[in-house]
Amino acid sequence: MSTLNKTHLLIAIFITLEACGLRQPEAFKPTLVFQSESLVITQIAANTFIHTTYLQTNDFGNVPCNGMLVRSNREVIVFDTPTSDAVSVALIQWIQDNLQCTIRGILPTHFHDDCLGGLQAFHDRGIPSFANYRTIALATERQFTIPQNSFRDSLTLTLGKEKVIVRFFGEGHTVDNVVGYFPADQVLFGGCLIKELNASKGYLGDARVDSWSETVSRIKQAYPQVGYVVPGHGAHGQKELLDYTMTLFKNPN
Secondary structure, eight states, X not given: OOHHHHHHHHHHHHHHHHHTTOOXXXXXXXXXXXXXXXXXXXXXXXXXXXXXXXXXXXXXXXXXXXXXXXXXXXXXXXXXXXXXXXXXXXXXXXXXXXXXXEEEEEEOSSSSHHHHTTHHHHHHTTOOBEEEHHHHHHHHHTTOOOOSEEESSEEEEEETTXXXXXXXXXXXXXXXXXXXXXXXXXXXXXXXXXXXXXXXXXXXXXXXXXXXXXXXXXXXXXXXXXXXXXXXXXXXBSTHHHHHHHHHTTSOO
16 A cells, blocks of 8 residues: 555544544643642643542541533533532632633532532522432432432533533442533543542442442443543543442442
8 A cells, every 4th residue: 555545544544533523532731720728620621620629527537529610612510519618619719710601500410518518609609500310309308408400310411512411320329429421521520439540449328339330331331432530539530440440349348
């Protein structure tokens, strides 16, 4: 095959991958964009940021807790609140002042404090919340701040020119845990359903360990093109976080 023909073949393959949405995201060096004693914000892709706050626990000490925010056309959607209303106020202010974006919604991925502990601050500012109907039922039962809008197994929201997808794949960390996917940056927010590499099983008080591995397997099958994976605690990574979590819970004992 001539050099010219090889070049044409490579171009054709590249175009095909682009058309099928299989091109891997361009390399992006994670950048710390904000840090205080109670809030850390790290940009991990062109329009995706991790917000990290802290939760004091009896069993695990002061635990760093990840949420995520994604943006498009001066609009933002946030996954999981900071752990308190006060820190939620700081995050909202940072988004408005530094990204100059309007927050279109807040999406708690399950009913624990590290997902909706700061929800009231969003409601006080007229920011709508969306959650799985199971999360709403559990928050109501425990007299937590209740998300306003429910969905059953999936929800797709328009964000600027992009889409944000939220889906329930099965039980694991809790009976209500959902994950979020932002196709524009090929980022999956796994929340506490997904573990960072070398993590322990963590808190299992509300878990369904028998289902956990299979639930993550469904996620991996649904998003073969995923480029970045963000766990509820610890460092983000790529598909290896899905594999590690599946292996960790393959044997529930």
